[in-house]
Amino acid sequence: MEKVRLHFDPRCPWCYQANRWAVRVQALGEIDLDWGLYCLEVANLPGGADPVALGETARSASALRTAAAILERESSKAVGRFYVALGSRVWEASTPMSDRDLAVTESAEEAGFDRSIVADAMADPRTWTEVLRQHRELVDKGGIGVPTMVLDGGDGPAIFGPVISELPGDEDSVELWKTVSWLARYDNFYELKRRRTAQPDLPGWKVPPSRLTFGSRPWMPPVPDR
């Protein structure tokens, strides 16, 4: 079974869709997942800007730092449980939680941790250092955003995507995995893309932007390629 690391930022609904798909492929026995962290607001900083202050202000800072604390106390698998619990509250609920900190706290609890882990994570500067370290690690592998899948448990080739609007059925899920894996390992392949004519099929995405748990929509239409 292939070991795959999925890097995520909880504020991206496309990333959460890819995670739902990856979790299903794991349930079908095709892959063994673990999770890596990434921060879109760090990625969007102007060149040379210091990402340290974003540890307090980034929309997903409390979620990512809690994930780092979960990793330290338990495992990357526990980070995955936390991400799924969070996604079910902010993306899969028809009325997404408006209180982001409460969503993070409840999700940590659901993943098996005490509520205090969130405050502990925010009080410990090492949690943001760990988020930035994992972010940097992905960038150094050529990571350009999330979702990004890294094969061989994080040591193999990295590929951005798959960007999917809906969760495929079992058969298509497995075939999509085989295709993503084949293309990721074929190092002569760089890109396949179509205009995003659909939005993520997630109830939490359909609410007005002001009510999104993580604030603005972190997605822009594609720019022309050359």
Add this chain to the structure above:
Amino acid sequence: LTSRPAGSGTGAPERVTFLFDPRSPWCYQTSRWARLVEARGQVELEWGVLSLEVVSLHDDEDPHVLEAEYGPALRTAVALRQRSGTEALGRFYAALGKLMWDSDPPEGFPADLVPAESMEAISRRALGEINEDPALVDQVLADPASWEAVLDEHRHWTKDLGAFGVPTLVFGAGEGPAVFGPVLRRLPDEQTALELWRRVSWLAHRGFVFELKRHRALSMRADLPAAVWRGALRVARMQAARALMTPGGPCEGASLEWSMAAVRRAAESVPPGDAPG
């Protein structure tokens, strides 16, 4: 594969319209792959054009008055297809691509940044290679409607099918879906080419899949003999254009392509040896 769409490995070849602009070496590389797949009976290609220069214009820049660098080739392409069919256009693009990208760079490069032949001249030569009349280039350039025909086609692919660059594969015999890519650095071997085709076709027919991408450094060039030389020429002209785009400059606020057209006009109006501006 358990659920193959029609044409992806079984039964009749899938009909795909391949959208190109001769300016992109990546597009030419993908076209070589597509022809390999066509030769193995998996796909039937038709050919269409999309202008990368027009795609990159700002909303307030009128494509009708753009003197596009690759305009002569695109205008010739559309006129040739009208006169001799899509198969002739496919041969024209193959000849053009071979002359532009699959030929050694001129002697003197890289020590000297030897300029490239004009698109008029190279389009005439490409027509000659496929036994078509090179005078077609002069006919289209004398007829402003030939650029309008390119713009009409460009508008169709971008507005109606959602195309935004090249290479683009338009499945369903040109009715859609349209998918950008696959971007490839080198030509795959035959077995890999066919496997790649099956994967790409499968993804293209899954409308919920939007993107898969590997990081590609700006400095990376397609694995083609002339790609480094032509890439260096383009970078030099981009730098000249960016100098015009600075605050207070003649192209402040303009798009890069608009500014590059201004650089070409300036070069044409200055005798060799004189520094422009």
